């Protein structure tokens with residue numbers, strides 16, 4: 148048996164208290180063996196002057212979109228997707244997606260993220276990158292039917308079912324999957340009526356974009372006479388193990404539906420601000436009992452994958468949306484980015500506790516911007532940055548030690564990514 152002792156630091160416990168403790172990791176089982184003063188350990192990680200926190204969970208992203216970072220900014224969702232993003236994505240090769248995913252995963256590991264929920268295509272490439280990265284992921288193939296003929300539309304949805312079935316449990320169980328209709332407006336009703344019941348019968352979890360912009364809500368209300376999530380429920384989309392990305396424009400009846408159907412929300416504050424999509428009623432959803440996690444969305448609408456940024460954005464935007472400075476407080480955003488995200492993704496992670504998955508990060512506290520340390524939970528939400536992470540561990544394995552990523556050759560991935568991004572833009576323009 149091999150053990151890893153994370154030693155000399157303080158630990159953030161599930162009840163949001165901080166105590167001085169070491170964490171002993173069972174590397175074979177990939178779980179936390181002891182918290183306190185267990186001693187031992189075949190290997191050690193120095194957490195002196197640091198804080199051990201659960202690895203952050205990015206509940207909604209498109210990890211390979213790192214190659215499109217900074218390519219098209221300052222536009223609303225529809226124009227951004229149709230005029231800029233989709234034409235370039237049409238030129239993406241499997242190799243592009245592989246290196247884009249590797250780059251994104253390196254960025255995540257370097258900012259303390261140990262699990263992600265991803266929506267994209269060429270998912271086999273993303274799965275291989277995730278396997279190498281050592282993190283956990285919910286992956287899937289995203290189906291779009293608008294602009295496709297019947298054959299193309301069906302093939303896309305079949306692919307989404309097939310990928311969800313085939314990749315589930317890959318990478319020793321670190322990879323789980325979801326069925327992924329892109330959204331309620333980009334997949335036609337006839338297709339949703341046919342394929343959603345099939346996904347439910349196969350016991351697949353479902354992840355889709357919903358209620359992101361007013362422009363997406365209006366046509367659904369016009370055509371079906373009901374709010375988008377009522378339409379989704381009618382389609383059977385909320386019957387299974389489902390979570391929706393965004394959930395910005397949800398009314399009280401839809402919040403009730405989310406609670407009744409136990410449907411979670413991946414809140415993406417930076418993307419919602421950047422595309423001017425709107426302000427999600429996060430405090431209302433949390434008070435009603437909805438499980439709300441936090442996601443960065445893709446790097447082209449953020450423009451980074453740093454979950455510390457995202458926690459701060461979630462707190463700030465949540466207060467503004469509620470016109471209440473006490474809304475979406477520091478402890479709440481930390482819980483959203485850890486335990487809630489893990490619950491959405493279905494991983495036994497997101498907390499430093501004996502028996503839980505050994506997914507954790509060690510944060511360096513000895514920096515001017517984290518001094519003094521009146522309240523470390525406040526620092527996590529409002530002052531810390533991804534670059535403060537010293538070590539990252541997932542499934543008991545060290546993915547970054549003293550800021551050195553151990554699972555990829557960072558420089559080589561960065562160089563390859565630049566070449567692929569340049570060639571991609573040349574092809575697309």
Ligand SMILES: N[C@@H](CCSC[C@H]1O[C@@H](n2cnc3c(=O)[nH]cnc32)[C@H](O)[C@@H]1O)C(=O)O
Nearest residue numbers: 209232236266267268289290291356444445
């Ligand atoms: N199979 C599809 C690919 C869809 S992947 C998932 C898509 O979601 C897009 N995307 C990224 N961010 C957002 C968002 O905030 N809302 C909706 N779509 C987004 C992303 O660019 C990508 O095209 C096809 O053939 O077009």
Ligand SMILES: [Zn+2]
Nearest residue numbers: 356392444445
């Ligand atoms: Zn998205």
